[in-house]
Amino acid sequence: MGFLDIRNVTKAYGNVQVLHEVDIEVEEGEFLVLVGPSGCGKSTLLNMIAGLESITSGDIAIRGRPMNGVHPSKRNIAMVFQSYALYPNMTVAQNITFGLEMHGVPKSERDKALAEVAKLLQIDHLLARKPGQLSGGQRQRVAMGRALVRNPDVFLFDEPLSNLDAKLRVDMRTEIKKLHQKLKTTIVYVTHDQIEAMTLSTRIAVMFKGYVQQLGTPKEIYDQPANLFVATFMGSPAMNILPATVVTENGAAHAEITDAEGAPRRLRFSQQAMAQWAGRKVLLGIRPEAITDPEGADRKSGNIQQLRNRVTVTEPAGSDTFVTMTLSGKDVIARMRADANVVPAQVFDFAINMDKAVAFDPETEARILA
Incomplete structure (x- = not known):
């Protein structure tokens, strides 16, 4: 049994099945990337782990605890969205600690957690600013800080770099990898960018048409593709x-x-x-x-x-x-x-x-x- 277990999970909207018997074990501290073209089901699977989408059949468990039907707020997960989802009327500090405040964490503990995360992400000097005064990369760091401050069991990233320019994407990719190596956190990360998948992950699940085409390390996926889709999707230029x-x-x-x-x-x-x-x-x-x-x-x-x-x-x-x-x-x-x-x-x-x-x-x- 893994730290995060996804067992024979399917998702259907009426008669349309968008996920087919997905079966993945994620060990504690792993960085799993779900990669595939638009419409392959990767974001749907991420939302099901988060509890934002219901499971049609199958089971999802975190630390051995079944998550089927558990409210998102009770899952001890943190999610970083593509749109950052920051409150525009709050300062950076307020955005980062808002979740802790809603969970009744004392102010002294909130301040301590804020200071640690701000130092880690190098955003100490931005705490009094509001999101409208930040660059895209700075807003991304704040969104990550809001997730980190909660110390969750699993971090979920939904295409977090897609709104950034090419150079900033590379820089932030490096920052996310360094962060994972330092904190040893469990991460499930969704992207359609195969370069992100190869460089960030410890394992990759390549998805297409609602199926996991191959699950393996970046080297396994690249050197021993399971089928023609994986071979041509992973790698630039393509095989x-x-x-x-x-x-x-x-x-x-x-x-x-x-x-x-x-x-x-x-x-x-x-x-x-x-x-x-x-x-x-x-x-x-x-x-x-x-x-x-x-x-x-x-x-x-x-x-x-x-x-x-x-x-x-x-x-x-x-x-x-x-x-x-x-x-x-x-x-x-x-x-x-x-x-x-x-x-x-x-x-x-x-x-x-x-x-x-x-x-x-x-x-x-x-x-x-x-």
């Missing part, structure tokens, strides 16, 4: 997906694809068990960073395959250069070093790390476990 046919050559399994000229080319799989798929179609998945120039290839890999192909587009991006080529009729992106000497229309020797390649069943879209 390259190529139609291929499995063929055997000298007893080894290869993915047969075509180059920019339409000529057949073969890439040897690292997994010998792929030979079981000989003669069948698969979808070959290769991350952009697994395709580079020979000098930039991973020296620890035991299966670097060279492929000569024509370059279509190059995109310098500061620390990296993204190079596009055509394979099996699809645009394929390679991620190379900033100083890689590659130009459009050039015929170039690409190095492909097949140790990092995965394959999917084109019918079920599930990863082939080989």
Whole structure:
């Protein structure tokens, strides 16, 4: 049993089911991120943990205590909303301590908790201001302070950074991670941003169409995606997906694809068990960073395959250069070093790390476990 247990939870509005038998155990001190596109059910699940939405079937428990039917105020959770939800007529100090005051906490204890949280979040100098006098990042810190001051069992974050500009999002992401590492709190965090999910979490639940597609660590999700949706949703740029046919050559399994000229080319799989798929179609998945120039290839890999192909587009991006080529009729992106000497229309020797390649069943879209 976990610290927060979500057992076979479903949610339906009339005949429309929006969550399907969600089953997640969250251990104490974990940072679980629910990630997926809009409408996948992640915010609905968060609201059910908070008690803002009823459970159609299944159970939610915190510290072994069933939460079904328990009022939100009795769950000992704290929620940080996308909109911050601050009272505009109250000062920062009043916003942070208002919940404590409503629960009858003595003023001396409120003042002590306020001082500790304000110092932790570095907002001591803002306590006398009102929300209208604060920047977006400052308002976000106040909303976090209001949650922290209560010392709840579980913190719930509902896309808290989506209203911030790009640079401030990165800064606040770092602050939230540092805060979690310092306080060891249990957090469930909702976002549609897969970079936030990868950088913040100890575990990720990737959601789509009301189902948890995969639950695992960021590394598991990234390196061993359970299906085609997870593979293409997680990662930027997205994983390259190529139609291929499995063929055997000298007893080894290869993915047969075509180059920019339409000529057949073969890439040897690292997994010998792929030979079981000989003669069948698969979808070959290769991350952009697994395709580079020979000098930039991973020296620890035991299966670097060279492929000569024509370059279509190059995109310098500061620390990296993204190079596009055509394979099996699809645009394929390679991620190379900033100083890689590659130009459009050039015929170039690409190095492909097949140790990092995965394959999917084109019918079920599930990863082939080989």
